[in-house]
Structures are given as structure tokens and as C-alpha cells.
Amino acid sequence: MISIILVPLGFYYVNWSKSGEGAGLYSRDWKPDEVFAYWNPDDFYQPVKSVVGVFKGEECINCHKGVTPGIVKDWQASRHSKADKKVFCSDCHGDNHENLHMPTPKVCASCHTVQHQQFVDEKRYGFPSHALAMERALDAKHFVDKPKAEVTACLQCHSVATKCDSCHSRHKFSAAEARRPEACITCHSGPPHPDDETYFNSAHGQLYLKEGDQWDWSKPLKKGNYPAPTCAYCHMDEGKHQVADKSIWKFGLKQINPLSSGNEIKRNKWIKLCSDCHDKNWSAQQLKAMDAERKKTWNKLYQAEAILKDLRSNNNLFPSTELRPPYPGDTKHSLIQRERIGFFEGQASAFYNVSPIERDYFNMWYFGNLGAYKGSAHGDNSFVKKWHASMDENLKDIKIKAEQLQRSEKIKTNTKIIKDIWHKGEYTEFNQENN
Amino acid sequence: MKIKLFRGYFFIFILSVLSPQLHADKNSIPSGNIDNNTCIVCHKKHNPQLIKDWGSSIHASTQPVTDCISCHGKNHNNSAAMARPDKTCIECHGGDKSPVVHSYTSSKHGIIMRLEKNTYDWQQPLAQANYRAPGCSYCHMHDSNHNINSLSRDSLMDKKAADNNETSIRSVCQDCHAPRYITRLLVNGENMLEIARKKVREGAGLIEQASALFSESELKPARQVMEKMQHHLKNVYLGVGHQSPDYQWWHGHPALDGDLLNIKGIISELYRNKDTKAP
Known part of the structure; x- marks a missing residue:
């Protein structure tokens, strides 16, 4: 009986939360910047009403030769203009100028069916993937929380999910360029x-x-x-177009088991691919070396995480959550305020308004770890060395800072001043009122 | 700035006075190696605006002066085509890894340029979308405008500076992009930059307040972070100007966030220590 009531209520709640002015799960908490129309057209694009009329492809070209010559020249250089049956502007944007639309992958799919199917199929490999990039960006707590003009850059890259020209740049849409x-x-x-x-x-x-x-x-x-x-x-x-199909370590922000049965399949795909040029055993060895490098990194990261969690347990983080603004999204979505440490607590969104030692860990985890990861994956040992040295340095600093924090006395009389330092100020207050 | 402009004009004036012997007309394009005086005197006659624009630009007041032959070489033959590609600018502007260059080369414009530059006809004027991707010169010297400053600004902290170059920016972007798109990107970019300024002002304000209570040596670490903020603010500016999401974001805003919380951390610690020392 309870589930008969709760399940539809759950669906209703999710639909309700997605129906705000923004987009995604927290759409009711934010309003889009006008420029988002170009990065996420399905949710935000509205056509220009200043030009009226229905036009044929040649008419678009003739007019835009004068208005925006660059895109016409691009189109003329493209395969679209050279096909037996030319693909004109109107085929992708529509022919009614008052009702034009930005071509999304669905529009391209009407001809490029196979590529689009593959592109959408990538979703089954989870995130990170090109196909899920936009929805996951919109649901990120810091994206919801920050002023929208500040986080525009997020959508520029994450629009790889909503427009094919991220890789096949417009209006030439060249396969060779994307390769x-x-x-x-x-x-x-x-x-x-x-x-x-x-x-x-x-x-x-x-x-x-x-x-x-x-x-x-x-x-x-x-x-x-x-x-x-x-x-x-x-x-x-x-x-x-399933770019994430062999992705074992994914973004690299959490430790995974590289030897799981699913990852064994991916590993074999890599070995097969590498053996286009290399010996199989050699390729397998390279992948093993990467497993070892990752293990070494996570050993360092867990040490830092443990130090931070100890500080939290002993109430030694300074400033603590009572003294600083809430974690992104916490005011509305969570009752208990506490410091988020590591991937599973959501520290990925906590890179601002946190105490310096938490940010130090963020830097180690995001920049040191991921630098070493990419060096290891792409065969750049200089990068692996550089970022491991950097992580060692980070860990040393975190240890020193933690000892200082443990020794420091608890704040007594200046609480209000410190609260003001963290809650007031031009950007901080602007951020609280604008997202 | 005025002194710099004056220096530019003065330089042209001196060149004109010292080189009375040069009276080349339109049909007599000099052959062989020429010097900068020759360029100025002749071009002052045939396209005075060009010389005037260059004279008002920062190039005319650099030390040493970035003169005609710095970009066009000593030989008149092919001199325009040799100046147009990005490599001409990159050499002086800090090389491939400097933020000003890298924010462009990693942008979509920059990568298309890197892939296609060998296929372009560099004899074409820098206008009318004659190049599929805009290079440094296409935007900053659009339609041969030798006032290299027309798209840039003197002060990153002054919001008003944006109004002065909006028309110039529009005239470049509109070769390829729709007017509403340009407007929205300009407004968004300015807002993004203003938010970065808010972070910088918040940090500076905190240090300023604290300076009433704490010594310079106590505030030194905070001031060092403030210097980083200026670099990160510039990265946001370059990210907006060159449309590099990476400079707007990773080299810009989250870096500023880190700076700001470090300044807050340093100052909070000073208050905490003051607190515990209090009787």
C-alpha cells in the first residue's frame, strides 16, 4: 500500500523538480544565463523573431553571404554543399526564420544514423561519457550553486552531448578534422x-x-x-562514437577495481587495440604498470583523506562548517552540515568556501592525482614523476598543517569576526543571492 | 598612456624629418632590403591612417619599438603575407606556453588555425572571413587596422574599459557569427569577468581591513596570494577574449576560489591567534 503511494509520488517529485526555469534535477533552484541557449539548445534556445519569412536553401546562402560570409564559405567547403543532393541551411535549421532551431545530435541523426546510434549508446558505459556530459554538468552541486555567468565555461565543454560541432566544427563538419x-x-x-x-x-x-x-x-x-x-x-x-567503451579508470576521481570482470573485458579490448602495433605481452605489461601507478597514487590520497577525517572527528578543521557558508546545495537539500571529504561525500563540488587544508587535498586529488593518471595512461613518464613528486609535497604539507591545527586552541572570542570573514564580502554575498 | 602615444608620434615625426631623400611613389615598390625609415616615409604618404593607427598602438612605444620590419621583414616582397600568420606574434608574446598565446591556441579558433594554416592563402586581406579560423592578426589587426590595441583594454579591474572596444569586437566577430550570438557572448563574458573582479576585490578588502590590526610581515602570505589572484583574473580575461573554456574555468575561476579561501584562512588564523593571546 505504502509503495503504491510512494512510487508515483517519487516520480511526481522528480518531474516537479525538473520543471523549473533551469534544467536538470535542481532546475527550480537556478535561472539560465542567456548564452546557455547555444550550449544547451533543447532546453534554452529561442529563435530570433526579427527576420520574418520562409526561405529556401539558396535564399539563405544568398543573404548570409553578405551577413555572415564566414559560415557560407565554410559550408561551401563542406561535403554538405558538394553532395548530389545538397544539404542546405534549411535542412538543419528549418526554413521558417522566425522558428529556426540549433541543430542538436538528433537533427544530424536524420542522415548520420549509425554515428548517432553509437553516440547515444555510449550512455550505457556511464559517466564520464560524451553522451551524458550535459545532464551531469547541470546536476553538479557547484554548477547549481554558483552564479551562472561564472559557470558558463562548464557548459561550453559539456555541450559535447548536445551538439556535434564540438568535434566536427561548424559549418564544415569534417570527419578528418575530428580525427x-x-x-x-x-x-x-x-x-x-x-x-x-x-x-x-x-x-x-x-x-x-x-x-x-x-x-x-x-x-x-x-x-x-x-x-x-x-x-x-x-x-x-x-x-x-562510444568514446567511453574501454574506459577503466574513468575520470580518475575514485579508486576502482581494475581487475573486475567488466574491466577485464575492457583490458582485453585495449590489448587487442595496442597489438595493432605492439606485442600483446608488452601491452599487457603497460596496463599492469598503470595499475601499479594508480595503486601508489591512491595510497597517497587515502593517507591525506584519513588525516582530514581525523581532523573532522576531533573538530580541528578551521574554519569548521559552523563558521563558513554551507556546502553547495546544502541549504535546501540537506539538514546536517558537515565537512565533505573525499569522492563519496561529494568533496568534488567543495573547492570553495572550505578551509585551506581541505582545498589542499582537493588540489592534490584533482591536479596531482589526475596529472599522474593521464601521464601514466598516455605514456608520458615525465608527467608521472612530476605529479608524484607534487603529491608527496602536498601530503607533507597536509601533515604539517594538520599538526598545527591539532595544536591550535579552539576559537573563543573572535567567532563573529571569523564568521564575517567567511560569510561576507562582495563575491560571497553576490553568490548567496545569485545562482 | 599619453606619454606612450606621444612617444609613438614623436618617433614618426623624427623619421619623417630625417629622411627627406625618400620620395617613392606608388609604382616604385622598393626592391632588396629596406629599413624602417623607408617604410614609414612612403606609407605615410600612401596610407597615412595606417601609420597613424600604428603610432597610437602599444607597438609604437615598446622598447625596442615594434616597427614595420619587426613583423614584415626587411624585404617588401611578400611582406604582408609573412606578417599575417600567428608565428609572427607568438615570438614576442611569450611563446607557445604563455597564457596569452596558449589561451588562443587551445581555443576552437586556435586549433582550426593550427590544422589548416598551411592551406590558407595568406595574401588575402584580414577581413570578410577570408580565413576559416581567425588568427591573432585577423582579430587584432582586422581589416589592416594597425592599432593593435583596438580589442584590448588597459585595466582589467575597470568595467568601463569594455565599452570602448565593443564596436571593434563586433566588427570582427560578425564576419562569421550572428549579431545576437555576439551580444550574448559579450554580455556573458563581461559578467564572468566582473564576477572574477568581485573575488579579487573581496580578497583585497579583507587584507585592507586586517592591515589596521596586523603587521605587514603577518600579512605577507596573504599579499602573496593576492598576486596570484591578479594572474588568475588575467586568465579569466584571456579565456573570455580568446574563448577558451579552460582559461575561463580551470586556470581562472576555481583558481581564484582557492586564492580567496587561502586569504580568508590566513586572516582567520591571525584573528584566532590574537584571540588566544588575549588576556
Whole structure:
């Protein structure tokens, strides 16, 4: 009886929470920035009403030659303009100018069926994946909590789920362009995912940098077609759009069991792929070396996590949750305030308004760990060494700071001043009122 | 700034006075190696606006001066095409790894440029979307505007500075992008930058307040973090200007968040110690 009432109520609640001005699970808690229309068109795009009329493809081209010559030139250079039956602007954007739309993957799917099916199928490999990138970004606590103009950059990259031109840049939409490693690096760069640096530093990447411009990029991503592997050659072998299909360690933010039966299947897929060029045993050995590197990293991370959890148990974190603003989303979604430490407590969203030692751990976990991970995965030993040395340094600092915190006396009289330091101030107050 | 402008004009003036012997007309393009004086005198006659624009730009007042031959080389032959590609600019602007360059080269514009630069006809003017991806010069010297500052700003902390270059920015972006798209990106970018400024001002304000109670040596660590904030603010600016999500975000906002909480942490500790020392 209870379940008959609770289950529909649950569905109703989720639907209700998704029907706000924003999007995703917390859509009632935030309003979109106008620019989101371009990153997440399905939820936010509204057509321009200033131009009225229904136009044929040639008419679009004639007018836009003058208005935005760049996109017309791009289209003219594309296969869309050269096909027997040309694919015009109106085929993807619609022909009624008052009711135009941004082409989402579904629009591309009307011709590129196989690629779209593969792209959507990637969801079954879970997150991180291109196909789930947008919905997971919208549901991230810090995305919901922060001012929307600040977190626009999140959607720029996470729009890989909502528009095909993240990789096949508009309006040329070239397969050859997307095969090259540069197509990935606008998003796959920077401290938590230095895929660009680690690949370009590796022997594979060095060969690419030296000779890549001379390779024939119109060829499919298959054995024998390329002298060195690229991002797409390995992660999208034979052009498959399930980019996450062999992902064992995923984002790298939590420890996984690399020897689970599911991961054994993925491991064998890697070995098969590497043996396009390498000996099988050698490839298996490389993967084992990566397991060892990951184990070493998690040993360091767990030590830091344990130190932080000890500080929390003894109420030694300073400032503690009573003195600082709530964790993102906590005011509305959680009754008990406490410091979040590690992946499973949601520390991934807690990189601001936390005590310095918690942020130190965040830096070690996000930048040190992930730098070493990507160095290890892409064959850049210099990166592995650099970030392990950095994690050792982080761990040492965390230990020293923890000892200081343990020795420090509890705050007595200046509580209000310290509360003000953490709760007041131009950005902090703006953030509390704007998200 | 005024002194710098004056220096630029003064430089042109001196060159004109010292080089009366040069009276090249339109049809006599000099052959062989030429020096900078020759360029200025002749081009002042044939396209005075170009020389004026260059004179008002920061290039005219750098030490040493970034003159014509710095970018165009000493030979008139092919001199425009040799100046247009990104490598001309990157050499002086800190190399591939400097934030100003890397924020562009890792942007979508930058990566398309990296892949396609060898297929472009660099004789084409820097306008009308003659290049599929815009390089440094396409935007910052659009339509041959030699005032390199037209898209940039002097102060990152001053919001008003944005109004001065909005028209110039629009005239570049509209070669490829729709007017509403440009507007929304400009508004969003300015808001994103303003939020970064709020973080910087909050940090600076806290240090300022604390300076009434604590000594400079006690506040030194906080001031060191403040210096990092300036770099991270610049990263947000570069991320917005060059449309690099990575600079807007990882090199920008979360880095500023870390700086701000470290400043707060340092100052809170000072108050806590003061508290425990109190009688």
C-alpha cells in the first residue's frame, strides 16, 4: 500500500523538480544565463523573431553571404554543399526564420544514423561519457550553486552531448578534422585532464607532431592507416562514437577495481587495440604498470583523506562548517552540515568556501592525482614523476598543517569576526543571492 | 598612456624629418632590403591612417619599438603575407606556453588555425572571413587596422574599459557569427569577468581591513596570494577574449576560489591567534 503511494509520488517529485526555469534535477533552484541557449539548445534556445519569412536553401546562402560570409564559405567547403543532393541551411535549421532551431545530435541523426546510434549508446558505459556530459554538468552541486555567468565555461565543454560541432566544427563538419588530436584539446586540457600535454609529450604524440601534417586524415581509424595512434585512434577505434567503451579508470576521481570482470573485458579490448602495433605481452605489461601507478597514487590520497577525517572527528578543521557558508546545495537539500571529504561525500563540488587544508587535498586529488593518471595512461613518464613528486609535497604539507591545527586552541572570542570573514564580502554575498 | 602615444608620434615625426631623400611613389615598390625609415616615409604618404593607427598602438612605444620590419621583414616582397600568420606574434608574446598565446591556441579558433594554416592563402586581406579560423592578426589587426590595441583594454579591474572596444569586437566577430550570438557572448563574458573582479576585490578588502590590526610581515602570505589572484583574473580575461573554456574555468575561476579561501584562512588564523593571546 505504502509503495503504491510512494512510487508515483517519487516520480511526481522528480518531474516537479525538473520543471523549473533551469534544467536538470535542481532546475527550480537556478535561472539560465542567456548564452546557455547555444550550449544547451533543447532546453534554452529561442529563435530570433526579427527576420520574418520562409526561405529556401539558396535564399539563405544568398543573404548570409553578405551577413555572415564566414559560415557560407565554410559550408561551401563542406561535403554538405558538394553532395548530389545538397544539404542546405534549411535542412538543419528549418526554413521558417522566425522558428529556426540549433541543430542538436538528433537533427544530424536524420542522415548520420549509425554515428548517432553509437553516440547515444555510449550512455550505457556511464559517466564520464560524451553522451551524458550535459545532464551531469547541470546536476553538479557547484554548477547549481554558483552564479551562472561564472559557470558558463562548464557548459561550453559539456555541450559535447548536445551538439556535434564540438568535434566536427561548424559549418564544415569534417570527419578528418575530428580525427586529429587537436579536435579534442579545447576541452581535454588543463589541470584535471591534461590529455593534450601528456599525449603530445608521449612517443606517440611526438611522432604525430613531427609527421602528422603529412598523414592522410581522410582514412578511417583502422590498423595500418596511421603510423602513430591519436586520441581518436585509440578512444574511437574504427570510428566508433562510444568514446567511453574501454574506459577503466574513468575520470580518475575514485579508486576502482581494475581487475573486475567488466574491466577485464575492457583490458582485453585495449590489448587487442595496442597489438595493432605492439606485442600483446608488452601491452599487457603497460596496463599492469598503470595499475601499479594508480595503486601508489591512491595510497597517497587515502593517507591525506584519513588525516582530514581525523581532523573532522576531533573538530580541528578551521574554519569548521559552523563558521563558513554551507556546502553547495546544502541549504535546501540537506539538514546536517558537515565537512565533505573525499569522492563519496561529494568533496568534488567543495573547492570553495572550505578551509585551506581541505582545498589542499582537493588540489592534490584533482591536479596531482589526475596529472599522474593521464601521464601514466598516455605514456608520458615525465608527467608521472612530476605529479608524484607534487603529491608527496602536498601530503607533507597536509601533515604539517594538520599538526598545527591539532595544536591550535579552539576559537573563543573572535567567532563573529571569523564568521564575517567567511560569510561576507562582495563575491560571497553576490553568490548567496545569485545562482 | 599619453606619454606612450606621444612617444609613438614623436618617433614618426623624427623619421619623417630625417629622411627627406625618400620620395617613392606608388609604382616604385622598393626592391632588396629596406629599413624602417623607408617604410614609414612612403606609407605615410600612401596610407597615412595606417601609420597613424600604428603610432597610437602599444607597438609604437615598446622598447625596442615594434616597427614595420619587426613583423614584415626587411624585404617588401611578400611582406604582408609573412606578417599575417600567428608565428609572427607568438615570438614576442611569450611563446607557445604563455597564457596569452596558449589561451588562443587551445581555443576552437586556435586549433582550426593550427590544422589548416598551411592551406590558407595568406595574401588575402584580414577581413570578410577570408580565413576559416581567425588568427591573432585577423582579430587584432582586422581589416589592416594597425592599432593593435583596438580589442584590448588597459585595466582589467575597470568595467568601463569594455565599452570602448565593443564596436571593434563586433566588427570582427560578425564576419562569421550572428549579431545576437555576439551580444550574448559579450554580455556573458563581461559578467564572468566582473564576477572574477568581485573575488579579487573581496580578497583585497579583507587584507585592507586586517592591515589596521596586523603587521605587514603577518600579512605577507596573504599579499602573496593576492598576486596570484591578479594572474588568475588575467586568465579569466584571456579565456573570455580568446574563448577558451579552460582559461575561463580551470586556470581562472576555481583558481581564484582557492586564492580567496587561502586569504580568508590566513586572516582567520591571525584573528584566532590574537584571540588566544588575549588576556
